[in-house]
Amino acid sequence: MARPDFRERLATGKPLVLDGAMGSELQRRGVWVSHGAIEGKLGAWSATAMRDAPDVVRAVHEDYFRAGADIATTNSFWTNSVKLGLVGLGDRAADYTRLAGKIAVDARDRLRPQAYVAGGMAPPHGGLAKVDPVDLPREFSMQAQALRESGVDLLLIEYIGHVDDIVMAIDAVAPTGLPVMVGIREITAAGLMQHGETFDQLMTALGPRTVDAILLMCSSPAAITAGLPRLRRAFAGPIGGYPNIGYDRSTDHFDARHPWHSLDTTTYTPAQLAADASRWLAMGARIVGGCCATTPDHIAALRQAMP
Numbered sequence: 001m002a003r004p005d006f007r008e009r010l011a012t013g014k015p016l017v018l019d020g021a022m023g024s025e026l027q028r029r030g031v032w033v034s035h036g037a038i039e040g041k042l043g044a045w046s047a048t049a050m051r052d053a054p055d056v057v058r059a060v061h062e063d064y065f066r067a068g069a070d071i072a073t074t075n076s077f078w079t080n081s082v083k084l085g086l087v088g089l090g091d092r093a094a095d096y097t098r099l100a101g102k103i104a105v106d107a108r109d110r111l112r113p114q115a116y117v118a119g120g121m122a123p124p125h126g127g128l129a130k131v132d133p134v135d136l137p138r139e140f141s142m143q144a145q146a147l148r149e150s151g152v153d154l155l156l157i158e159y160i161g162h163v164d165d166i167v168m169a170i171d172a173v174a175p176t177g178l179p180v181m182v183g184i185r186e187i188t189a190a191g192l193m194q195h196g197e198t199f200d201q202l203m204t205a206l207g208p209r210t211v212d213a214i215l216l217m218c219s220s221p222a223a224i225t226a227g228l229p230r231l232r233r234a235f236a237g238p239i240g241g242y243p244n245i246g247y248d249r250s251t252d253h254f255d256a257r258h259p260w261h262s263l264d265t266t267t268y269t270p271a272q273l274a275a276d277a278s279r280w281l282a283m284g285a286r287i288v289g290g291c292c293a294t295t296p297d298h299i300a301a302l303r304q305a306m307p
């Protein structure tokens with residue numbers, strides 16, 4: 001086998017490079033990601049790329065592997081029946097989720113067999129929902145099963161922000177038996193969870209459940225720097241971060257008819273990500289990568305900066 005079990009690899013303590021953005025990168029390459037968007041709310045976003053542009057999804061994975069990513073996240077962020085239902089594709093959710101897994105696994109097997117594929121999924125109502133005990137467990141259960149069937153090595157529950165949602169998500173994907181990383185969204189400037197919840201509260205709520213790694217994501221680099229020490233004190237397992245570097249869907253720039261204006265104007269360079277990631281490693285992070293607006297160039301720079 002080309003690679004050790006993901007948990008064994010984590011246990012070595014050696015840093016892992018997570019890949020960069022998928023949705024904004026698809027957009028940068030000309031894939032239309034505004035299907036189903038209404039009035040400042042994202043629609044199906046990158047989920048429709050599984051129908052419209054699977055070859056571009058494949059090419060993005062390939063470029064991240066060439067850049068040296070140790071973990072690729074599948075393009076299944078929102079291939080759930082809620083988001084795909086916005087564009088009449090709700091009944092294809094499991095198919096597109098499986099396809100997202102298969103494309104990433106195939107790219108890995110050809111280009112970087114020592115790397116891992118994380119099956120990604122995000123809450124079906126995005127950042128707008130209150131705690132969601134109905135759609136979230138159902139969709140995560142479906143996606144986790146489909147991703148397991150496609151051969152992923154682990155699961156990445158990401159862009160999740162409520163303690164109660166995280167607990168439900170862990171329970172929903174547990175039957176797969178796969179390792180699970182959690183990526184917590186929109187960390188505040190004070191280093192807290194989006195709604196002011198603390199990582200200590202999260203750990204108390206999780207109780208005896210197994211979480212293989214906790215990452216801070218889709219937050220500014222400064223927020224990740226503020227949050228990591230707090231996360232380190234609350235959680236003894238592997239931690240990490242992957243920032244959003246200038247792709248703010250909550251700004252007035254958002255217009256569903258046009259690409260996000262901020263995408264081409266982010267000034268956060270690959271060298272800056274490499275420098276911040278080095279700082280995060282010194283704070284105990286072991287998994288670093290990029291979220292919205294990061295590119296293969298960012299991941300290549302990050303790779304170079306790894307010890």
Ligand SMILES: [Zn+2]
Pocket residue numbers: 217218219243244291292
């Ligand atoms: Zn993001």
